[in-house]
Amino acid sequence: GNEKTEESADGPVIIQVDSMSKNATKVWEKMKVKQNQKKVEHMNPKTPVTEDKIRFVCISDTHAKIEYCPTDFVPDGDVLLHAGDITNVGQPKEIKKFNDYLATLPHKHKVVIAGNHDLTFDEAMEEKLNRWHVKKEQVKAFLEENGVNKVKELLTNCVYLEDSMVTLYGINIYGSPWQPWFGDWGFNLERGEEMLKKWNWIPEKTDILITHGPPVGYGDTNFDGSRVGCVELLNTIQKRVKPLYHISGHIHEGYGVTSDGYTTYINASxxxxxxxxxxxxxVFDFPIPEGH
Ligand code: 5GP
Ligand code: MN
Ligand code: MN
Ligand code: MN
Structure with a gap:
């Protein structure tokens, strides 16, 4: 069956950097011939969930707007997943507002990652914040007023993942904010080696992988028709980690669900x-692992 193996017969799977990974469109042109890609119908969120399954509800790239959506915009479920870009520029007041909004949702668990717009979550951006008219001193003052040291501590109504994992109902969920460099925003990294280093931290036992950016080929078509997903991420997903679900956002126009025959890819923008x-x-329903 689909028994997961940590190691192949020859030892752990090592992903190699693709020499062409800076040109995702070109890599995908070659790769797609061997891909068993299918479009997947969206599940009706009104379908009742069965006892043997956990319902996941995916959102992403809400950019400080979902707070103003009708209260029934987000359907109920057991676990809410957010794939990053919760704010426009990472202002602490945007984060606090989002956290207050989370408190109004009925889901038992909420799991959130940051995206490139959530600038203040990325400490490496601290000296660059004024480019977006975010004042470092004002951020610090806001945090002090709220009795916290870091912006992520403002997210009290969810689990915040940053290159880390949470296990819910025996289901392993790993989240990571990094995406290929574009415009020098938060959590930007060069395509190739730099990206792969982050993906190498993802444990094989991951069942649901959340990254802000999509992998090449799945939910990553830019408005101009080019592919902008991460090549090293697709190789990591398909050759090493093999999660049942991958959740992303970032490329808003890539919204939708696709499959490679094993992993289901959800761009939830x-x-x-x-x-x-x-x-x-x-929405998707995940079978509760045996013994849970
Ligand atoms: P965001 O600014 O919210 O991260 O992304 C918004 C839009 O910017 C996306 O829907 C996409 O059109 C564009 N974008 C984001 N990242 C990239 C990238 O790496 N390459 C290209 N060509 N466009 C991008
Ligand atoms: Mn976005
Ligand atoms: Mn695995
Ligand atoms: Mn983004």
């Missing part, structure tokens, strides 16, 4: 290319 929160949340 709530906002459209024009930053309007028009795309409905995407």
């Amino acid at each position: 709530t906002c459209t290319l024009r930053y309007r929160p028009d795309n409905p949340p995407i």
Whole structure:
């Protein structure tokens, strides 16, 4: 069956950097011939969940807009997943507002990662914040007023993942904010080696992988038709980690669900290319592992 193996007969799987990974469109042209890619119908969120399954509800790229959506915009479920870009520029007041909004949702668990727009989550951006008219001193003052040291501590109504894992109902969920360099935003890294180093931290036992950016080929078509997903991420997913689900956002126009025959890829971008929160949340049911 689909028994997971940590190691192949020859030892652990080592992913090699693709020499062409800086040109994702070109890599995908070659790769897609051997891919068994299918479009997947979105599940109706009104379908009742069965006892043997956990319902996941995916949103992403809400960019400080979902707080103003109708209260029934996000369907109920056991676990809410957010794949990053919760804010526009990482202002602590945007984060606090999002956290207050989370408190109004009925889900038993909420799991959130940051995206490139959530600038203040990335400590390496501290000296660059004024580029987005974010004042470092004001951020510090806000945190002090709220009695916390870091912006992630403002997220009290969810589990915040940053290159880390949480296990819910025996299901391993790993989250990571990094994406290929674009415009010098938060958690930007060069394609190739730099990206692969982060993906090498993802444990094989991951069942649901959340990254802000999509992998090449799955939910990563830019408005101009080019592919902008991460090559090293797709190789890591397909050759080493093999999660049953991958959740992303970031490329808003890549919203939707696809499959490679094993992993289901959900680009859950709530906002459209024009930053309007028009795309409905995407729902899936995950079978509860044996013994849970
Ligand atoms: P965001 O600024 O919210 O991270 O991304 C918004 C939009 O910027 C995306 O929907 C996409 O059109 C564009 N974008 C983001 N990252 C990239 C990238 O790496 N390459 C290209 N060409 N466009 C990107
Ligand atoms: Mn976004
Ligand atoms: Mn695995
Ligand atoms: Mn983004």
